[in-house]
Amino acid sequence: LSGPAAVAADGALQRAMDELLHRAVPPTPVYELREKTPAPAESQCADFVSFYGGLAEVGQRAELLGRLAQGFGVDHGQVAEQSAGVLQLRQQPREAAVLLQAEDRLRFALVPRYRGLFHHISKLDGGVRFLVQLRADLLEAQALKLVEGPHVREMNGVLKGMLSEWFSSGFLNLERVTWHSPCEVLQKISESEAVHPVKNWMDMKRRVGPYRRCYFSSHCSTPGEPLVVLHVALTSDISNNIQAIVKECPPSETEERNRIAAAIFYSISLTQQGLQGVELGTFLIKRVVKELQREFPHLEAFSSLSPIPGFTKWLLGLLSSQTKDHGRNELFTDLECKDITEATGGPTHETLKILLSSSEWVKSEKLVHALQAPLMRLCAWYLYGEKHRGYALNPVANFHLQNGAVLWRINWMADSSPKGLAGSCGLMVNYRYYLEETGANSTTYLGTKSIKASEQVLSLVAQFQKNSKL
Amino acid sequence: LSGPAAVAADGALQRAMDELLHRAVPPTPVYELREKTPAPAESQCADFVSFYGGLAEVGQRAELLGRLAQGFGVDHGQVAEQSAGVLQLRQQPREAAVLLQAEDRLRFALVPRYRGLFHHISKLDGGVRFLVQLRADLLEAQALKLVEGPHVREMNGVLKGMLSEWFSSGFLNLERVTWHSPCEVLQKISESEAVHPVKNWMDMKRRVGPYRRCYFSSHCSTPGEPLVVLHVALTSDISNNIQAIVKECPPSETEERNRIAAAIFYSISLTQQGLQGVELGTFLIKRVVKELQREFPHLEAFSSLSPIPGFTKWLLGLLSSQTKDHGRNELFTDLECKDITEATGGPTHETLKILLSSSEWVKSEKLVHALQAPLMRLCAWYLYGEKHRGYALNPVANFHLQNGAVLWRINWMADSSPKGLAGSCGLMVNYRYYLEETGANSTTYLGTKSIKASEQVLSLVAQFQKNSKL
């Protein structure tokens, strides 16, 4: 449809939405009857669920959610009235009971009306799962700028709060995946593997076989349904190369315990985007560490081997800005420039941009050698020095640092897959978990925003700073 | 201990309590950092749990809870400040985002500080179970008047709200109990049977055997742990006698489906008092009805066979007040008075009070006959006419009426056990569930407080009213 017909259809849909919302969103009861109000009929909420499910396009869903957020939030008049009541009691003190009730009325007025809808949906069969999907849609719609504004942000916050309560760690189970697990679970895990994609079933079998562990969290109401998945390699030392983990076969079919000294978290993936921000990953890592310590009391080292998404893009941006600013060169030393130019046979920045974009640079041994020192240095700075609101800009770094890990080692040619070259010039990083210190590290990072890093990283950062006039 | 030593010991304990609370209750973060504040160390909350667990006496626990409620609630100054902020925006309108954030700050200020403690405890292993017990203690302490006041009531409300979220019906499982269930479960159910106590194991075996069903709800995080238990008898018509259910053996070892036309809910018990008010019973009945309909699609009648706790006490009170008011007689007709006097050989009210208190009256066939009509009438009134805040005074009646059942039939000599005679002069009542109408009935009862009753009951009520000058 296009033109007037589409507009008319659109108008009809919007009217249907408004009708639905007025029918389905339960009215806020008066304060006195808040405990005596019967739940709305199941069909009322189920109506919303099926209407929403019938909206195939993300735009239509966004439209409905926007209307819900805008039209069924807090009654600001009520809030103001109750606020005034509280303030008045402040000036004319009475007994505590009166103040506490006034505050409770105010608290009650501050609950958005749509929260009642979500609350009742959560009690339906499959209701919580529906709300997780709804939030995933909302996040997608926000990312696509299909909906915007403070009301939508508030609704997202309300949903996140509710989900955080329901997916509280007390209700999460840790499940281990092996080749004896149901095919359905292995298929889901295989499909949700975002970091190092699974090629085929033998590839998957290896990731749950000897010298490997695969765990997931599930909610106790839906056992067997992965929410967040963690892959671990059991190795003799802290790995610096991902292909050795996901490609090569383990040394033997039966694990020899004395060959295992380190646990490498090489992939963590959220399977349901609607649960972003609910802290599932942190919890899973903590539980897995406990589980591994129980199984291997002698394990010494716990570390991630993590991708550095965004590094190549950041680097290309840097090269561009410097190119414009021709003449300046703050990224490479003169000697490095010379080596690079020799290897590429063209003007450093321009050629580099092309070669880095296409991952062609790895084909030249010379160039690879010439780039190692500067890229390591730049990457250290990217992870350590680039910030967003004071915290690490790189989201993976921010995740592990919040958990209390240390920015431990940057690894050259650690992921030579096309994805690894494209995303981070083949570099990867270990965030190491010193179990005794994660609590303190986490508090420090969150409080003071200062990043704890190893000698290697700090030395690379110092080289960068010395070199750079940024 | 007594005297000054006890006082000193008490003082030491109270100081220890204050120290604990200041250490264990996490401070409220500033609004801006609310998402970036790391969780307190597990040990901090675990401290509270173990300190509390070490308090053996209910009085000491009450003391601690009272101090927590009083000293770690809402910061009223903050609330007033944020209220003022909201009000000011009301007068000088700005864009929506500003108002919404002001409201969110206010909402944040209205969260009592102890909520953070409860929140973090809930994430510990066994934490939710601890909080259920804590609320049970709090309710007991309130009942015993060991703690009082609005702060404690508020804290109870906060706990109830949190528990309602966690024990939401989406997270509850329905489990059936049979003789194949673990002994531990059967022992728990046997011990928690509050309505018709279980004598021994063969008694229990019968209650889970043929023509009987026993179900419970459990939380998905603790499968196998009964929260609320429902016993059902499968009969050919709506039962009017409890001994036929809990004493007599079923007609045969294998159920004949065509002998089953009614499902009688003859006992429902909450096993954990800390979950009072969380609506587990209502949910359980709904689920069991569905389950039974699935198993026996031809089932026609669903009804309770319920006790009438408090009826004898209410009746004795009535007799007393009438005795004082000598000369008046509004409970019995003249003919009834004559029959009763003949049967007892003494002044009606005084003798009746003695005989009813001791359950001795059932030994006289004559008296039993003489009392049937008036007691049926009085009981109908007790259930239908006696109110608390407009709703049925009798808590069992109120429960079933809220669920949408109908006050269907009052049964004479329905429970001749000592407990039944002592509590309700042997009377029991059926609350019948007409499945098509429960939703509407529930809404009506909760909204207008009017009770739906059968012809039999209404007729008895009318007789009462005709007779009484109350």
Next chain:
Amino acid sequence: LSGPAAVAADGALQRAMDELLHRAVPPTPVYELREKTPAPAESQCADFVSFYGGLAEVGQRAELLGRLAQGFGVDHGQVAEQSAGVLQLRQQPREAAVLLQAEDRLRFALVPRYRGLFHHISKLDGGVRFLVQLRADLLEAQALKLVEGPHVREMNGVLKGMLSEWFSSGFLNLERVTWHSPCEVLQKISESEAVHPVKNWMDMKRRVGPYRRCYFSSHCSTPGEPLVVLHVALTSDISNNIQAIVKECPPSETEERNRIAAAIFYSISLTQQGLQGVELGTFLIKRVVKELQREFPHLEAFSSLSPIPGFTKWLLGLLSSQTKDHGRNELFTDLECKDITEATGGPTHETLKILLSSSEWVKSEKLVHALQAPLMRLCAWYLYGEKHRGYALNPVANFHLQNGAVLWRINWMADSSPKGLAGSCGLMVNYRYYLEETGANSTTYLGTKSIKASEQVLSLVAQFQKNSKL
């Protein structure tokens, strides 16, 4: 019924039996078609099962089994014919294939026809269970002399052989019973406890609680169904008193591993008499020992604490025979006689017989003291010296000695329950399992019939022999 009517009825029943057997027992196929003969219709075997099930009286069942054994055994003519064939080949040698086939024909001829019936029944749902019950009936009928003769003994042997194949240890599971086990299992175990009867459910709970273990074997086709049950107490040293195990409460609710140094097998019971002679007990003890070693690697001592059924009876017999033989006294020393006479105040043997029969003797402290030495001595001889076909007469002794245990310690006043006093004058015995030596002990006992005993036992035996002129 009695007289002619009963005879007639009997005649009718016997005709019905014969008809059934001819219908239900499949004919032996000719040798050449033995692999091509289709199985009889399921209904044919099911007929036998239901007919048999309909025989309520043990006598009727015995009658049917007798007819089956007698009338449907081996075809002796066929056996003779094939034997002759084999012998002829012996005289006129031909190639191996001819001899082997002749032997195979002979082997085939030696299979009783009823084996085919049992074989096909075993394939029915519940068929093996039926055959176990059938053999139990057969054993009971033999014990009651309701059936006799070589044909019945042969059929018992055939059944035992088949059951031994089916209940081979490769198909048995070891299951542990705890208070979490299904009530049905605990009820069965409670009812089948033959050695130290279970009083009530709290008694049962103790036997599966801390410092106790209860295991059973089940067949893999019927998990959860106990075949043979073993109760174990975990103690600090080898127990000499059964009441300390079955009556007293364990030291604490949680087991302290360092208080556990010995495993005492204090009861082993076969739940299904049809499995007598199938070696389930031996297997169960072996598996439990392995299981306990896995759980408690430091366990030092494994021993039974066993009853001595038949000792009192044997002793009374001895007293009687000596009484007849008046004047002789080979059971007690003169000093002992004097002490006993003093304590009883009557002629030694006569009075003793009365007091031992009635267990009255334990009421006299003096008599108890006087009897300790002689009864210990006599009991040692009863266990060590009394034989049946060269093996220990006492069946419990024979069981443990076959398993390779050592006759280790005789315990005075070890079972003061009425059952213990009546059966063995309160004496009990430990058969100790030295795990390194059980294999060798078993072979020695079975081969040479010599019993391995401890110093204590051998010394008591020597005292007996010195004293006795038997």
Next chain:
Amino acid sequence: LSGPAAVAADGALQRAMDELLHRAVPPTPVYELREKTPAPAESQCADFVSFYGGLAEVGQRAELLGRLAQGFGVDHGQVAEQSAGVLQLRQQPREAAVLLQAEDRLRFALVPRYRGLFHHISKLDGGVRFLVQLRADLLEAQALKLVEGPHVREMNGVLKGMLSEWFSSGFLNLERVTWHSPCEVLQKISESEAVHPVKNWMDMKRRVGPYRRCYFSSHCSTPGEPLVVLHVALTSDISNNIQAIVKECPPSETEERNRIAAAIFYSISLTQQGLQGVELGTFLIKRVVKELQREFPHLEAFSSLSPIPGFTKWLLGLLSSQTKDHGRNELFTDLECKDITEATGGPTHETLKILLSSSEWVKSEKLVHALQAPLMRLCAWYLYGEKHRGYALNPVANFHLQNGAVLWRINWMADSSPKGLAGSCGLMVNYRYYLEETGANSTTYLGTKSIKASEQVLSLVAQFQKNSKL
């Protein structure tokens, strides 16, 4: 190794084998002690198991098995002696007990000594599984002519008899495979699919998805381990094409019961060759039929859609023999010959042989058309008329006919896969199970060897006979 060194090594191995056998095979006890002989030490049998497991080559295994069969069978002298004893009693009758014991001694003497070894191995952990593998090796060695002779055949018979007892239907479980089954099970089933190979995991997913059922039998001691696997398609009528089942997607994700009227067994595979002849397939089909009838009470038709292995080979043989016998033509009518020659452009038989061998013929529409009638006719004869010892030559036909199925319909172009064209010129056949008649059909076929076939088949056979002068 080759030459003298290999011979020497061979000699050493053979000596090691003999030593092992004398050590590991338990001696036959004397008759009187047969019940009192303790089991050999576990290590004795375990020795055999590990020695055997260490023999990597099939030839070495065959050698060991040959020596076991030859050297540890029946003691022919004993058999002769006991036979003589039985015959003597025949001539000089004594009481039954004497004869029965003599027969029992004879029976005992007829048990080969190696049976004791197998018996004890069966009790080891994993022992039965070992024996299944051992028999698989034995069958393979026989097929490869690595071992021969009556002793080996006898041992195979003994093993088959023992396995038949252990894998009796009373001990088999029916398990259904779905996408929720463990990956390991699905991988095993995928790998053991002999009839229509599984391409990849999505292929496998379809075979356990909607409108499909996959079942297997497992032994109760090893649940989850498939012994024999049956694939079923649920269709609206009896399928005549296998690609429609294994290639095409089902009509919808959720099964509509009213679209299901037929169950097509399209693949049955034994996963363990050592269980050949143990009748697992027949049992599985019976159980699956019951299961399907329970799930779909309205199911009307049960039928296989079966391959015809050997048909192409048989046909090529026929063509060859006729070619030699030139001039004769008994396979095709003159008209058919003309059409074929026209389509191929060469001499009928020679060209046909080439085209049929290479499956090239299907590329010519004309030829396909010309061959349909004669190949249908020839195939009908192949299945119906070609015999081995009187039973159907084709093993699949023989299997289903023994089960009581009817030779129902021959289907043209039913399997156009390379395997289908190569094996049976694309033809497939339905064996239909009329549930009421399978028992009678099975008995008839096994007894009289006559094949029950449909009109279609009989008519094709008649055409063949009319045409052929064979």
